[in-house]
Amino acid sequence: MTEFILLLLVFLFGAFALMKYMKTQRIRSGALDQNLKKVLSTYRMLRSHQEELGTNAFAIGCALKADRGELARDMGRLSVRILDEKGKRREGAEALGMETVENEGKYYYQICEDLEEKLSFEELTAALVRLKDVLESKYPDELVSLADTYLTLVVDGKKLLQMLEKGRK
Numbered sequence: 001m002t003e004f005i006l007l008l009l010v011f012l013f014g015a016f017a018l019m020k021y022m023k024t025q026r027i028r029s030g031a032l033d034q035n036l037k038k039v040l041s042t043y044r045m046l047r048s049h050q051e052e053l054g055t056n057a058f059a060i061g062c063a064l065k066a067d068r069g070e071l072a073r074d075m076g077r078l079s080v081r082i083l084d085e086k087g088k089r090r091e092g093a094e095a096l097g098m099e100t101v102e103n104e105g106k107y108y109y110q111i112c113e114d115l116e117e118k119l120s121f122e123e124l125t126a127a128l129v130r131l132k133d134v135l136e137s138k139y140p141d142e143l144v145s146l147a148d149t150y151l152t153l154v155v156d157g158k159k160l161l162q163m164l165e166k167g168r169k
Contacts, residue, residue: 020120027119027126035078036131038113042080043135043153045096046111050155052092053109055082060131061150062124063112064101071103073149075118078127081110124149 023031039060050056063077081098082089084107090100093109101108119127128151135144135153143157 020122024120024122024126027123028130030130032115032127033130035113035115036127036134039078039080039131040134040138042111042113046080046082047155049092049096052096053082054089054092055084056155056157058082058153058155059150060153061128061147062119063110064108066101066103069103071101071108074112075120075124077112077114079110079112081108083108121149 043058043060046053046058058080059082060080061078063074063079064081065072065074082093084090084093085105087107089109090107093100096111098109098111101110125146125148128146128149132144132146132151135142135151139153141156141158143152143154143161145152
């Protein structure tokens with residue numbers, strides 16, 4: 001009887017791992033492309049208003065939420081967001097329809113895209129890798145880097161680095 005239970009548990013864990021792997025593969029193949037297009041559109045809109053927001057740095061990843069005084073990830077939504085250390089960008093952000101998440105004196109302004117279901121970290125990473133490739137091709141002068149659960153984008157960051165390099169020489 002014990003062997004049967006162990007065999008059943010091994011089968012269940014194997015089936016669960018296979019389902020998770022298949023979902024990640026579907027995301028790599030484009031299952032979230034409609035959501036990613038909306039996120040890209042949001043980024044494009046915010047990028048065009050970067051002067052009003054007073055920033056040229058954006059983050060794309062899972063949405064943030066305040067949960068009992070702590071900053072938490074909402075794995076059921078993707079967001080394009082900016083960080084504001086002092087709250088000075090609030091007016092411009094709210095005028096663009098961004099929601100505000102405050103935690104320990106830091107303000108995060110974001111526009112979110114709801115997903116059909118929550119993502120695991122592996123699935124989120126797969127989606128962000130797809131989005132990173134698109135962003136790098138559409139905006140070759142952006143500085144795009146991938147962290148564990150978000151992308152960081154700096155508008156015209158490559159141009160800025162080239163200017164700094166020329167200044168050193």
